[in-house]
Amino acid sequence: MSLKGNKVENWNNDYSTLGTTYSSELNTPVALLTAIQNEFVCEDILKYLSNNRSAEVLEVGCGGARTSVYLGKVGFSKLTLSDNAEGALRLAKANLDKEGIVATVVNDDLFNTNLEKSSFDCIMSFGLLEHFEDLDTLTKSLTGFLKPGGIHIHCVITKKFSTIMLQDIVLYP
16 A cells, blocks of 8 residues: 555654644634534544444554544544544644543554554544545455444545635635
């Protein structure tokens, strides 16, 4: 499985300059869009998993784990966050610690994983899938983590549209 020109060391460099990135303040267009996305994710998990806040949730390619932090703040207690970039994991832990959220954070490669198969009710990612060329292999790998009846929730950021582009449009018309 090849990445589209992305390397873990590049992600580590990107994350190295960041402090905590989670905020519940709605003071920018991106913050507002993130809050809306987080609420939709929460609604979908509750809708499709029988209003179950004790669902086992796995966020892959977690980056700063902003969605998992939000879920923790609204009562989800079985959160696992996975990334294979140390910088992302450092940022995820900083965001979790800042907000007092308890979660399992693991350094893991989805194609050489130590995560247990069939152990999660929900697998989610935000801005991860677009970095891979072979989505069939990736989605099969991700589906293997799901318990029967589990759900996928993914946000794919296309080149032509992203929240950053939307922010530029809103702020600099």
